[in-house]
Amino acid sequence: MHLAHGIITSKVQSTAMEIVTISETCIKPSSPTPSHLKTFKLSKHHQHSPDIPFFVIFFYPASSIICSTDHDDRYLNSSQLLKEALSKTLTSFYPFAGRFQNDDTIICNDDGVLFIEARTATHLSDFLTHPDLMPLGNHLISAASISTDAEKTIELISNSSLLHVKFTLFGCGGYAISISMTHKIADAASIVTLIRNWTASCRSSNRNIGPIVLPDLSILGRTISDPGATSSVTSKSTNSWGPPNNKECSSKRFFFSASKIDQLKTQVVSEIGKSPSRVDVVLALIWKCSLAAASRNSPMFRPSIMLHVVNLRPFMNPPLQETCLGNLGWQFPIMVENESDMDLHELVKKLVAMKAYAHEMTKSFHCDDQQDIVEEVLEEVEKERNTFFRNNWKKDIVFYVCTSWCRLSLYETDFGWGKPVWVNNTFKPNSLMVNAISLMDSKEFGGIEALVHLYEEDMSVFECNEEFLQFAAVNPSII
Structure with missing residues (x-):
């Protein structure tokens, strides 16, 4: 060594x-x-x-x-x-x-x-x-x-x-x-x-x-x-996501048990015609309640865009192995323009439709080189996303971004002294990431932990939302 x-x-x-x-x-x-x-x-x-x-x-x-x-x-x-x-x-x-x-x-x-x-x-x-x-x-x-x-x-x-x-x-x-x-x-x-x-x-x-x-x-x-074929100019990639001001931000942890998630699914399954995923129903509820908090002082409904980060690998044709290294998170924008779209089943339908679109889109790309296929898909996604923002930009829009670490079997991680009692993918406090949602499997089978990062004034309203608290426990004990 x-x-x-x-x-x-x-x-x-x-x-x-x-x-x-x-x-x-x-x-x-x-x-x-x-x-x-x-x-x-x-x-x-x-x-x-x-x-x-x-x-x-x-x-x-x-x-x-x-x-x-x-x-x-x-x-x-x-x-x-x-x-x-x-x-x-x-x-x-x-x-x-x-x-x-x-x-x-x-x-x-x-x-x-x-x-x-x-x-x-x-x-x-x-x-x-x-x-x-x-x-x-x-x-x-x-x-x-x-x-x-x-x-x-x-x-x-x-x-x-x-x-x-x-x-x-x-x-x-x-x-x-x-x-x-x-x-x-x-x-x-x-x-x-x-x-x-x-x-x-x-x-x-x-x-x-x-x-x-x-x-x-x-x-x-x-x-x-x-x-010598590489660029000679040193530059630094930057992240443009973040709050445009110096408002205080707050990170909170919430837990959704398997039984509560099943209740959420039951609420929407008759409306959308099939059983949605755990991630879809949990994210839809968080989006609905956090937007309500952000819009509380607005005289009219504030439109919102959710950037849902999806793992590109299984969407490719043929699918890429999970062992392919790289940043293959695929940001899909999902738009809510009207207050009527904020019903839970409507948000779930939008999330389900986004994944169906992703599957359909990738079928049209074929070539002999895997890297070239991925590049073509990502280039097309970027074009569509830019067009989406040009066509849907509104001054008072509320942006959110969500990443999911579910189904990665992180609780199986054994360095030689057994499995972990807790796994967390925390945000860095006071970071530029705001209106950010991270979902992860809980130790309890079928449950989800959500880490939510909002403006402090929005969080104080969000974490007291009665509909949200019917399904979410606020920072419960791990043991």
């Missing part, structure tokens, strides 16, 4: 917990990337994807971690195992260990990924009884916490690493593992592919279980033999 190491002690504090950073390490691929793979040219779509981070964090209770040693020794052993397995995994995911040369090229010189070790005296059970999104977003996610006198080399690693990992020890002996990646080259499915390979490598140390998945890089980009 190749490491660049820096020992750092720093503290970050919130009202709920104090986190101490123990060290920050650069994990390099265990085998050097061959010279002919050093220059990785991103596909056209990924050249223009936004360079913004997204996160996922796993929590493991001490009861699932069987070991005779004390907490500190066990943590060090577990951390070493994670590093060694990640180093092996990066040989197949070598672009993730590289650095952007510019918006169209990754130089795969095995510079490595940032691995942060941290600890807190807080017990995991105390945190999970009253989950607090502030320390979760500010301190437990895998963002660097370099002190001003830290080594310059480690500071450079933290600023340029495409993948961050943070491994936190709780006072009770439980663990949290957070993973952060840039949306420029990855999405939720890409992170899951990496995690499945990484966890299999961890478990193979004491059992005969090798990597169960290997990545397909063909959609993300291609290696090129002539580095």
Whole structure:
């Protein structure tokens, strides 16, 4: 395993917990990337994807971690195992260990990924009884916490690493593992592919279980033999989504049990003629109630657009494997112009129709090269989306964006000490993402957790909506 190491002690504090950073390490691929793979040219779509981070964090209770040693020794052993397995995994995911040369090229010189070790005296059970999104977003996610006198080399690693990992020890002996990646080259499915390979490598140390998945890089980009063929201008992708002012924002967690979701489905199935998905009914209810909050002081109905991010892979013809790396989230705009369209079944119909349209649209694209097909589809979607916004732009329109991590089997993530007690894909607090909704499977089979990020004044109305509270529990205990 190749490491660049820096020992750092720093503290970050919130009202709920104090986190101490123990060290920050650069994990390099265990085998050097061959010279002919050093220059990785991103596909056209990924050249223009936004360079913004997204996160996922796993929590493991001490009861699932069987070991005779004390907490500190066990943590060090577990951390070493994670590093060694990640180093092996990066040989197949070598672009993730590289650095952007510019918006169209990754130089795969095995510079490595940032691995942060941290600890807190807080017990995991105390945190999970009253989950607090502030320390979760500010301190437990895998963002660097370099002190001003830290080594310059480690500071450079933290600023340029495409993948961050943070491994936190709780006072009770439980663990949290957070993973952060840039949306420029990855999405939720890409992170899951990496995690499945990484966890299999961890478990193979004491059992005969090798990597169960290997990545397909063909959609993300291609290696090129002539580095001079890349652009020489360094630029930075930016994310244009965000609030146009400095209003305070608020993130809240809501839980929908399987039985409550079934009740929602029952409400709409007679109107739409078939049973909708869990995601469709939950998203429709959140959209309806959040728009009501945003429109409370308006003299007339405010139109709204939902940008629903859909995984492109299963919509292609033939479908792409989930192991295809890249940012293949497909933003479809869905419009609500009239107050009569805000009935729950009408919103569900719009969401169902959007997916049907996506299936139909992709059938018309055929060629021999998968990357070319994807590029053509995405180019056509972009054209249609631009036309949609030109034709439907209104001054007082309310935008929302939704991503779904459902059906990704994240609760099966086993690094060798059992399955997580909780998985969360938190937003970074006070980020530019507003009117954003993230859906994820709950630990309870068939349930959904929703993380909703609204303006603070809208959230105070939204979370008290009586219709919404018939189906949603506000930040219930995990344990």
